[in-house]
Amino acid sequence: MVVKIGLLGFGTVAKGLPFLLKENQPKIRQLAGLDIEIGKVLVRSQEKADALRSQGHDYDFVTSMDAILADETIKIVVELMGRIEPAKSYISQALKAGKHVVSANKDLIACHGQELIQLAQQHQVMFAYEAAVAGGIPILRTLSESLMADKVTRILGVLNGTSNYMLTKMVEENWTYEKALASAQALGYAESDPKNDVEGIDAAYKLAILSQFGFGMTIRIDQIHHQGITVIRPEDVAIAKELGYVIKLIGDLQETQSGIWAEVVPSLVPIKHPLAGVNDVMNAVLVESVGVGQSMYYGPGAGQNPTATSVLADLMHISRNLLEGQAVKPFNAYQRPCRLAKAEEILSAYYVSVVVLDASAQLAQLADLFEAHNACFDQVLEGQSDQETLLITVITKAITRQQMAKIQSAIDDSNAFALTNIFKVLGESDEN
Numbered sequence: 001m002v003v004k005i006g007l008l009g010f011g012t013v014a015k016g017l018p019f020l021l022k023e024n025q026p027k028i029r030q031l032a033g034l035d036i037e038i039g040k041v042l043v044r045s046q047e048k049a050d051a052l053r054s055q056g057h058d059y060d061f062v063t064s065m066d067a068i069l070a071d072e073t074i075k076i077v078v079e080l081m082g083r084i085e086p087a088k089s090y091i092s093q094a095l096k097a098g099k100h101v102v103s104a105n106k107d108l109i110a111c112h113g114q115e116l117i118q119l120a121q122q123h124q125v126m127f128a129y130e131a132a133v134a135g136g137i138p139i140l141r142t143l144s145e146s147l148m149a150d151k152v153t154r155i156l157g158v159l160n161g162t163s164n165y166m167l168t169k170m171v172e173e174n175w176t177y178e179k180a181l182a183s184a185q186a187l188g189y190a191e192s193d194p195k196n197d198v199e200g201i202d203a204a205y206k207l208a209i210l211s212q213f214g215f216g217m218t219i220r221i222d223q224i225h226h227q228g229i230t231v232i233r234p235e236d237v238a239i240a241k242e243l244g245y246v247i248k249l250i251g252d253l254q255e256t257q258s259g260i261w262a263e264v265v266p267s268l269v270p271i272k273h274p275l276a277g278v279n280d281v282m283n284a285v286l287v288e289s290v291g292v293g294q295s296m297y298y299g300p301g302a303g304q305n306p307t308a309t310s311v312l313a314d315l316m317h318i319s320r321n322l323l324e325g326q327a328v329k330p331f332n333a334y335q336r337p338c339r340l341a342k343a344e345e346i347l348s349a350y351y352v353s354v355v356v357l358d359a360s361a362q363l364a365q366l367a368d369l370f371e372a373h374n375a376c377f378d379q380v381l382e383g384q385s386d387q388e389t390l391l392i393t394v395i396t397k398a399i400t401r402q403q404m405a406k407i408q409s410a411i412d413d414s415n416a417f418a419l420t421n422i423f424k425v426l427g428e429s430d431e432n
């Protein structure tokens with residue numbers, strides 16, 4: 001038996017599907033119970049279809065969604081176009097037409113997922129999106145199935161392959177930001193607009209989806225604070241290293257007494273921390289839960305075959321369900337009302353780096369400023385910046401957001417110091 005799929009878009013990930021369908025066919029047939037075939041491929045123009053055919057892609061290319069909706073033999077639509085529109089309209093139309101949908105579109109699912117999930121339920125079809133978070137890492141089914149018995153308390157992750165690849169090349173091989181970005185784009189890791197990768201927005205979308213699976217809460221994207229890698233200076237990287245840390249863009253989702261807290265920010269990770277060794281395009285999701293304790297899921301977060309493998313797994317789950325005639329199940333059944341944590345419950349240590357403006361103002365004066373807000377240091381490093389001004393960098397003990405905000409204002413108001421960067425710190429280093 002054969003199940004036919006309609007592909008929306010034929011970019012990097014979609015082009016990985018034919019290879020996997022051929023290479024893994026015996027296993028797919030045995031486990032899905034049938035063969036999966038590409039029935040039609042929607043592309044934006046006839047010229048695009050002609051260009052793809054001339055490159056050897058021999059598919060039934062169509063330029064109208066209606067052609068896919070009207071094809072009774074197509075049971076599953078696979079959306080790999082990205083962005084919000086027209087992907088959202090096409091997925092809605094497919095669900096209403098009684099077709100199951102697989103998508104890798106984190107922007108869309110993070111922003112409009114609930115609407116599409118409800119539509120799928122209304123029309124008794126499946127909507128799965130394993131590939132939307134961390135590319136080739138099967139983290140969503142791990143949270144919804146393998147960890148269904150456990151209570152998740154925190155999820156920390158390196159969730160964007162492009163920015164992690166760029167940071168790794170900039171730190172380890174002294175590449176410029178521009179060279180690293182161009183290379184990530186050439187390798188097919190980056191989004192069509194790489195701003196989402198480097199500004200932490202793509203990782204925030206993934207964190208929003210992880211929040212649904214790990215905590216059963218739908219957090220809005222504007223409730224996730226995000227900062228990108230563009231603020232990290234070579235000096236910060238060098239200072240962090242001297243203090244025993246690496247800087248990574250980390251997504252952090254935690255539940256406190258009052259609710260959940262979500263942010264994506266550059267963070268200092270102690271070199272012995274499990275996330276510190278996650279380099280290049282690799283992603284990792286570190287789950288803390290009551291029963292298992294800590295478990296980490298590591299793998300390629302972007303790229304053709306890894307992402308296509310997650311898409312194919314969704315296709316196989318749906319195909320098997322079709323074959324066995326089972327009742328349609330939601331991809332994620334865990335749902336609770338979303339409550340946001342109070343900022344005063346969120347404690348962290350911080351890396352604070354200042355330039356000394358007034359030569360008579362030294363470390364003791366900075367220490368007084370911190371002590372005025374009941375904060376003190378664990379580590380201190382003094383040195384010259386590239387501009388030969390004196391730099392003082394401290395790692396604070398754990399303090400609240402409000403304390404850090406007040407210290408930041410006090411530094412901004414002082415004539416003695418100018419703030420260069422503040423980053424969150426994820427635990428103590430061995431240099432401490």
Ligand code: HSE
Binds near residue numbers: 159162189190202302
């Ligand atoms: N641009 C994304 C990344 C692709 O680099 O992680 C996978 O979501």
